[in-house]
Amino acid sequence: MNDSSEDSKRNGASPPVFPPSWFDEEAYLLTHEDVAAGVACGAIHSGYEHYVTQGWLENRSVVFSRQAPHDQLYRWGVVEKDQPLPGAQGAKFRCNIELAVASGGGGLFVSGWIDDLESPLDTIRIVNSNWMFIFSVSDLVRVRRADVEKELGASHQHSYGFFGFCNTGDPLVVESVGCSFNIQRQDGSAEQTNVNIGRIGDVELRDLVLNYFAQAGFYGNRQVEAIRACGSGFGAQIAGFNRDVSRRLVRGAYTRNFGGTRPLRGSLMVCLYGKAEFVFLQNALFSGRPGFQDYEIIWVSNSPDLSERLLAEIEIAHSVYGVPQTAVLLPGNAGFGAANNAAASFAHSDRVIAINPDVFPKDLAWARKHTDLVDGLPAEQTRLFGAPLYYDDGSLMHGGMYFEFDTGVSLKADSVEDCRLVRVEHYGKGAPAASQRFTRPRPVPAVTGAFISCDRAWYEKLGGFSEDYIFGNYEDADLCLKSLQQGTPSWLHDLRLWHLEGKGSTRLPAHEGGWLVNRWLFADRWAKEIDHGLLGPNPTRLPGAGGEAVPSSSEDTAGTGN
């Protein structure tokens, strides 16, 4: 395919969204040797991922498994490319249901398009012999579809596409004979079509929805519009569904302990995704250092495909380094929050330390110092604290986090509106290593989840990390704000660690979708609180957080947070 057609396809056509179980991975890798080579060396996560992000743009050939419903592939346009878009010419209006998928846990996803320029879409009624479900217009996210615009010869900017997701909470019995879809516009006109609803697993459905969302087109600022779309109800539905999925995954955890259960001074909780080498790297670089004999490592894996290797590596590491450790293997990606909460339940100490797999000691005596801090400082300064993290080049990566607002504009049909989004910023990013302003002990609005040390009882009182965020963003700031809300601000103490950011895991398209939802959720939950004296690098509620000198009269406020 030449560049121009690829570009037009990238900008126009709907993204290929279907569950991995419909995709013949083996056939794809056999057919495309370059992709197979990329998968073999780890540059590409899977053939499926390659196809949905890149391969479809290149018109790569693909084989679908038997369980893929042919009619949906046709509607979506995979099977017969270059055919006119479905939607009967003689109907009252043209529309199409392209994808309808349900999962055993009660998730239901529908996507398609409708010519509703004259009269807006009102409802989509799905009728099965066992159940009925109605998506009202407020439940649906409208998306830009350049391919539909071209097909209809549209001259107006109008979002013809739509998708909806609902966490029904009940297992949906899906019959092979299909469901009746009644698509009604506000003027009362309606079209009816029968669609077989595909049945896939909960994790697969979550990832499919997020993948679709990440690649959906919008008029205006794509990120702003996508985050606003979450507020329509989609965000709450997918976040709730993800929470339910995560909890089911945690209930299915497999655990194995290596090295006994004696009481310890600290429990490192390391959430692994996509890479196993951090098991032996962290074991090697943490073990044998002053004070670390009183610590353990709890590995919690969000990558079921790594389970066998992780167990082998943990067993080897235990024999080589002698660090007590526990493996908690989850049957799917439960996300950072749920995984850490699961890990905390296996801790053999009263101090839980969430730490990224790509964090290593810079100060080799950090563990001894950590223990001394916890023993020696007032409890309110150590209930929840972080540490300065450093880049491999020696400069400061950050010394605490603060909040700013981004203000974007959202385009409505008849207006332009403000959209405020919270942005998490880092103190001292790229500063010289010895920037005491940013490394000195002080209360800060939040600390990064790459290293959070928390009193276990306090962690449990706060409910641990929120499990509402998808995969992993904002849980750290959320935990810190919960702590502040309950009277204890986060602190930063000068324990120095390397953070080789970006080397910890592989980022997939669905992660991008999750990040958009998380950004909406965090703003929805905390924007008002942040507006109340927590905004900017020098928040009025935490004098001295930005590193400037603190007036003596304000010292009493440090540690209360209110």
Added chain:
Amino acid sequence: MRVLLIGVFHPEIVRGGAQQVCYELFEALQATPGIEPTLLAAIDPSCESLYKSGARITGFDGRPNEFLYLSREYDYWWHKSGNRLLHESFVEFLQLVQPEVVHFHHFMLLGLDLLTLTRRTLPNVRIVFTLHEFLGICAADGHMLRRNDRSLCRHASQVRCSQCFPGRRPEEFFMREMWVKRHFEAVDVFTTPSRFMIEHYVDWGLERDRIVHVTNGQRDYTGGHRLPASRGRHNRFGFFGQLVDDKGVWVLIEAVRQLRSEGFTDFVVEINGGNLQYASEARRAEIEAFQKEEEALPFEERRVFFLGSYAVDQLRQRMGRVDWCVVPSVWYETFALVISEAWMFGRPVIGSDVGAMAERIHHDKDGLLFGVGDSRALAETIRRACTEKGLWERLSGGIQAPPPREAMLEGMLDVYRDSASVQPGSTAVSSAVRPRSHRPRTAAMPEEAK
């Protein structure tokens, strides 16, 4: 004293300098009263026929005290095995042998973590590590030869290393350095066969007082008979080694082209060695094309002859065919055994002016040096060697006997015994007392414990 030698490959399975030296030492230790040596040589799955079902460590060819470590699931980037049964078998082997000294000659195919595991299994054992190249410092085959511009590298850093591996980020090299240094902490004494290597490792962060120079030594391959001096013109040159890029045979070929273009053809070059298949595609094509052109010439016009690989017992015959031995390596080398082999037979060496060649060859006294990688300089040196009257006799007469196996043995025994005669950072000859018990080392890591 029970000494366990651990190395990569057995020289009778895969040839190479590190395994040859390790085996020479093993043989020497066997002949030393009061020493009980055991050899454990790692092999890889390419030696499939030697892999016995269910075994991780086996004997070798019915020889007492020689064992093979059947490496599996080896990660060549991190240098470790992912096979936990191998680790179990290694621990069991250590417990059975109960060595007082464990002398590693490599970590390839074994894993860096076996150093730490050895310390954990036998806390009071003396761990010695002979550095046969710079693999701890340099991920590019341990040669410190930059892949982006083929220049010699004097120091490693995460950014410089990532320039040699465009697909990898600096952070990966930062982690690699921490990982290697962490396991090097388990070692009591490092030995290097050349002195210059000490500076490379000290610059990298290894403490000078943990490194001792102990020369490589070989048995005498001449059988006590020195080759007769060649008479008349001394215009026959020999290359001995693998035909891989870093050994620099291509520099020699370019020098031949240069001399031909100048009309100077009164010389012969014999190429002894194989493994051209391991050369880069470009170099292989270049060498193959040259060989084809050369073989198409009338015999009297041919100047270069490719004689193929050779065994140690063929050295006498091959060395007898030449007057000079050319060592045009474009990396540092760490000892260049071929120099010793040439000297055994009284052949002066023409070598690159870096690393082990520069350290061992005394220019204009027992050999000649030329600018590394500089084919024009080599051509001029060859012309001089062919034409300067009395040069060969003078240089040949200046050759000292290469270090014998006994010199290596004595040096290593001093290191094993933690002898007062071992002076860290120098050759194992003079006095300095070393701590006998193992102390954890952290000085090489990025930041000191405070």
